[in-house]
Amino acid sequence: MCTQRGGPGAESARYTPRAGAESSRRGTNETLNCSEKIAMSDEMSSPLLLHVEVQEDPPSGAAGRRTVAILGSGDFSRSLAVRLVACGVSVVVGSRCVKRIAPGLFPDAVELSNQERAVEKAQRLVFLALFPEHYPSLLSIRAALAGKVLVDVSNATERDCGVASNAERLAELFPECVVVKGFNMISAWTLQTGAQDGSRQVLLCSDSVEGKNEVAQLARHMGFHPVDGGGLQQARVLENAPLHLFPSWHGPVLATSLLFLFFYGYGFLRGLLLPYLTSGRNVFHRLALDLPNESLPNVALVCLSLVYLPGLLAAWLQLWRGTKYRRFPRWLGGWLMRRKQLGLLGFLCATLHGAYSLCLPLRTATRHTLINAAYSQVKAGVEEPWDESGVWRSDLYLSCGVLALGILSLMAITSLPTVGNVLTWREFTFVQSGLGYAAMTLSVMHTLVFGWDFAFSAQAYEFYMPPSYVLAVAVPCAVLVCRCFLLLPCVSARLSRIRRGWESVRKCPVTPGQQRAVHRTHPRV
Numbered sequence: 001m002c003t004q005r006g007g008p009g010a011e012s013a014r015y016t017p018r019a020g021a022e023s024s025r026r027g028t029n030e031t032l033n034c035s036e037k038i039a040m041s042d043e044m045s046s047p048l049l050l051h052v053e054v055q056e057d058p059p060s061g062a063a064g065r066r067t068v069a070i071l072g073s074g075d076f077s078r079s080l081a082v083r084l085v086a087c088g089v090s091v092v093v094g095s096r097c098v099k100r101i102a103p104g105l106f107p108d109a110v111e112l113s114n115q116e117r118a119v120e121k122a123q124r125l126v127f128l129a130l131f132p133e134h135y136p137s138l139l140s141i142r143a144a145l146a147g148k149v150l151v152d153v154s155n156a157t158e159r160d161c162g163v164a165s166n167a168e169r170l171a172e173l174f175p176e177c178v179v180v181k182g183f184n185m186i187s188a189w190t191l192q193t194g195a196q197d198g199s200r201q202v203l204l205c206s207d208s209v210e211g212k213n214e215v216a217q218l219a220r221h222m223g224f225h226p227v228d229g230g231g232l233q234q235a236r237v238l239e240n241a242p243l244h245l246f247p248s249w250h251g252p253v254l255a256t257s258l259l260f261l262f263f264y265g266y267g268f269l270r271g272l273l274l275p276y277l278t279s280g281r282n283v284f285h286r287l288a289l290d291l292p293n294e295s296l297p298n299v300a301l302v303c304l305s306l307v308y309l310p311g312l313l314a315a316w317l318q319l320w321r322g323t324k325y326r327r328f329p330r331w332l333g334g335w336l337m338r339r340k341q342l343g344l345l346g347f348l349c350a351t352l353h354g355a356y357s358l359c360l361p362l363r364t365a366t367r368h369t370l371i372n373a374a375y376s377q378v379k380a381g382v383e384e385p386w387d388e389s390g391v392w393r394s395d396l397y398l399s400c401g402v403l404a405l406g407i408l409s410l411m412a413i414t415s416l417p418t419v420g421n422v423l424t425w426r427e428f429t430f431v432q433s434g435l436g437y438a439a440m441t442l443s444v445m446h447t448l449v450f451g452w453d454f455a456f457s458a459q460a461y462e463f464y465m466p467p468s469y470v471l472a473v474a475v476p477c478a479v480l481v482c483r484c485f486l487l488l489p490c491v492s493a494r495l496s497r498i499r500r501g502w503e504s505v506r507k508c509p510v511t512p513g514q515q516r517a518v519h520r521t522h523p524r525v
């Protein structure tokens, strides 16, 4: 953050594009050389830009204070200007009509001017805080723009509409300028509040490495992490990114919602509707609290098993094929990629179940059910209401549930990138796989200890429908049994060999051509 860079170190962190930077636009497959390095701020210890070397900032005052122009005076322009001024960058805003800009909209340090004058004042960088349909209006100041680095911050309005990206069209419109796509994923709000809030990554793409480096240097100076997004042909990906809403969560959210609907509907039919229709028993008050509390743990349990089931299927497939070098089917690959999301949604359901369970006794107490039960016992002459086995059972299943929730919380925390990054791969696997199976076992025990009696009594199968937890527990039990089978020494040894690169000769026979190739690369000594 630039505020942290105040004091003696502030000067060295000032944005200073390299003196004498060439403005020529370069080809896509241009390679990097030493003169194309990016200055690195003090707080950065390792390069963040892919394929880009870094060098120390030039000495303070070496290149002097540079001016950046922003065309357009809307929301993005104002936020960007505020942020740049706060970082000590000189800013000139170019508007079609300066008089229309309300007084006080921009900080006093920002110079307001017409578009042409603003561009002329800019040393190199010109941000286009305009909508792309207005880019052609800049053709009137083409001469002034020549040689400048145009930063295109626009976003797409339609996904995959088949036409060239805004940035590519801008580059076609102004071939004498360098076009850099970037900052489009940073909101005006993030720019104003500072880079500590919101995402700090600024993805940049351009066909000019030099232009990209200049923008990256400014981004870093503003407290962002510039990330090299490749050539300008990647601009479409960057422009489309803000149109996606949680792209990796669609499948898991759909699966979890369907599971919840299934268990809730099943419980409604079995516990509320059929008793009402057959015997007139009205227990519809259970809709709001009891029924969600019954459905949520079932969903959590199935979600948790769905986290581990694809790993087991993948292992079985590798054993069956006798190799790890064949791709998994698409559906399995996609499922493997969504395990984290499924786990987090399962964790959410388990947490809600915990909260609902805490609410239930409160409701029971307020509805005087406990007092009524005590009164009935006194009336019936029951002197010792203590039920030893009942207490054991309730303590056991509560303990299993609390422990499972605790482990799930730990897994959820370690799935956060900031926490996961400090774990080694082995530690991460231990938490996510080893402890995950422990959480699933405890959840199954929680369910079984709770419903052991009911599961085997005939009354529990009213209307020939088993209790919902009996359905829910089937999947995790199957997963645990499969997992145990994979732990058998003969099976696990074969799987380990396959995962180290061994291939079954019977299942994957080597063709004579491949044999010859092997002999050519490894001649016999």
Ligand code: NAP
Binding pocket: 071, 072, 073, 074, 075, 076, 077, 094, 095, 096, 097, 128, 129, 130, 131, 132, 134, 137, 153, 154, 155, 183, 184, 185, 186, 187, 188, 189
């Ligand atoms: P905005 O508030 O509507 O500002 C757009 C500016 O464009 C206007 O202030 C105006 O400036 C200029 N303009 C309007 N009509 C024009 C015309 N016919 N010809 C030429 N210039 C015209 O929009 P914005 O929210 O700042 O967004 C600007 C760009 O930033 C967009 O491409 C958007 O996708 C991108 N962006 C915005 C955000 C955000 O959070 N707002 C985030 C990322 C990217 P003058 O009247 O001063 O010329």
